[in-house]
Amino acid sequence: xxxxxxxxxAPVADLAPDRPTAATTGSxxxxxxxxxxxxxxxxxxHAANALxxxxxxxxxxxxxxxxxxMLELSRASHRRISVAACCCTRITPDEAxxxxxxxxxxxxxxxxxxxxxxxxxxxxxxxxxTCAQAVAQxxxxxxxxxxxxxxx
Numbered sequence: 001x002x003x004x005x006x007x008x009x010a011p012v013a014d015l016a017p018d019r020p021t022a023a024t025t026g027s028x029x030x031x032x033x034x035x036x037x038x039x040x041x042x043x044x045x046h047a048a049n050a051l052x053x054x055x056x057x058x059x060x061x062x063x064x065x066x067x068x069x070m071l072e073l074s075r076a077s078h079r080r081i082s083v084a085a086c087c088c089t090r091i092t093p094d095e096a097x098x099x100x101x102x103x104x105x106x107x108x109x110x111x112x113x114x115x116x117x118x119x120x121x122x123x124x125x126x127x128x129x130t131c132a133q134a135v136a137q138x139x140x141x142x143x144x145x146x147x148x149x150x151x152x
Contacts, residue, residue: 026144027099029054030135031091033066034098038083042067055142062138069131073098076128079121094119098132100148105132106140 029050036047047066051059073081082092091099101115112132116125139146 023149024145024147025054026139026146027103027148029144030066030102030139030146031095031099032086034070034095035083035086037066037070038081039086042070054144058142062135062142065131065135065138069128069135072127072131073120076122076124077120081119096148099146101129102132102136103146103148105129105136109133 032050033047036044036050040046048059048063051063051066055062081094081098083095084090084092097115097119101112101119104115105112109129113125113129116128116132117123120128136146
């Protein structure tokens with residue numbers, strides 16, 4: 001069997017630097033919780049434990065609001081929302097839309113509504129917007145604001 005040299009890997013900087021990432025601790029926590037609840041259900045213990053680890057005794061408010069948001073997204077969506085595995089460092093376009101909608105729900109609700117309507121493929125995204133605003137406010141109140149890019 002001939003020896004095949006390993007393929008050279010591209011430097012991390014060359015792998016689409018303009019692609020959105022979860023920039024803050026709050027964003028990464030939101031994304032992890034979203035992924036766990038999407039794959040294992042809203043009662044996932046790992047998602048609850050992650051929120052408990054970050055928020056301490058105050059974890060219940062963001063947990064309940066994340067559950068409500070996931071159920072509302074499921075109810076209102078007219079298509080499948082693609083979600084990556086929890087270990088992935090990159091995010092899917094649907095996750096980017098949801099993350100950006102939640103990050104901007106407090107400051108620019110009209111833009112957040114449009115992002116949610118695109119992500120859900122439904123004009124009836126008002127309930128999802130309300131849930132996104134509540135989730136963003138709860139994370140922010142507990143010191144872990146959600147932002148798509150660092151510095152937001």
